[in-house]
Amino acid sequence: MRTRSILITGASRGLGAALAHAYAAAGVDLILTARSEEALASVCSDCRSSGAKVSCIPLDLTSEASIDEALAEIKLIGLPDLLIANAGVYSGRQANGMLEPRAEQNQQLSVNLLGTIQFLDQCAQGMKDRGSGHLVLISSLAAIQPQPDSPAYSASKAGLAFWGRSMAEDLADHGVQISIVYPGHIESQQTEMQVGALPGLMPAPRAAEIIRQGIDKKRARIIFPRHLYWLILVSNLLPGWLRRRVNRPFRYHVARDDRPE
Template sequence: MNSGSPQLKILVTGASGGLGGALARHYAASGVHLALWGRNLRRLTELAETCRTRGATVTLRSLDIADIPAAVAALIEEDEARSVDLALFASGLGDIRAATDKVEDPGLVARLSVINFAAPAAMAAAMAARMVDRKSGRIVLIGSAAAFHALPFAAAYSGSKAGLTRFSEALRLGVREHGVGVTLVSPGFIDTAAGRQVPGPKPLMLQPEEVAARIAQAVERGKAHAVMPWPFAVLRLFDRLLPRPMRDRLLLSLAPPG
């Protein structure tokens, strides 16, 4: 997909976050209209100014996608105003079990399940239905390399991203014959403000701008799944091949010091 195409409309959710902002900046260009959604209106406003200096037109929407019916209604309203060509669902939360807890807090589990899985899945389904009707468009869902592993100290995060991974794969198969593409992105560690707040080692950390550029490449090539950086794809295979007792010991050893 060419970011310079006339009247191209790109929706970015989670645009007030590190990766969402990087995606908006990457696609900002003349002939592009960016619909930027996020919870932090101040950051959205600053981002909009940057994108406008690069030639894009921009509209903003401040909302919390945890209200799924309202988020889906807003999505339909957005698409009715002008058809979305590329929808990048970059909203997400990352967290781990508190050091003093033996099991993750139920509230945390519920919140991450909604933000990382239920809300983006519902919004992607709504967007896909409209794209199917016009037989064009592309959807990008941001998963995580954590979805490949049963992380005992981040069960809600890895579990919610695993759910989104399976949903993305199923949605892609369901809509591809109608001219709609779906790309799942499974990044490792990204150097964002939110990511830096999570304790523990972060090997092979990528900058948000690099991840945004790789996502754009994956979209351009019509890839079904982009894992980045590549060693995490190898780790995914390694996890599948290990006998369960060995895998269990390895995963337990990864817990950050508490």
């Protein structure tokens, strides 16, 4: 049986680490990237213990030089069969009621959208030239129901989803599939900073398993939790004033003073 090659960005913690652990097994080549090299090294070590062959590549999606260096290393290793674009950052309203500071807005757009697209462009072209491949983009339910307390995050995830949808038809003609994942809240350092409601909060390993099942079934869209998705669809049918009243208990802010290290 041919070895399966899987690349996961943002694999040092949270959902990315859970996905790496879910796929780590004998006969699998993992290419794991992240900005935090120390945390990434720990995940890589765990995955090797599970029998996978693992390559660790530093990647800072805010740096064109880092993106180019990572792509060059991936080219030497070999383009993966499956690429999961998971890397992302999150911010939201401040405790004083102000929205995300400009620096945090820029970082979210750089990492979640612009840097990710720059990285994916060349990988998608390589898969297209090869005639096979599967790109999986981790978006968010915030791309379906924009969050009033995290507009830049919502915009970045919606942009990534629409980029994937735009690319899907062209790539399909060349044997390359795109799946877009729209998850709800997943336990992470990011959710630890969120002060307020976290409906449908899910452990990262459970979310990784749902995503893996959707990938195995080659679904174009992987959306969960389903009950929250249906509530979003119903809420969008309500008049604006009523929707705002219904959503009021779910408002939140991000605690920056106790940000996890």
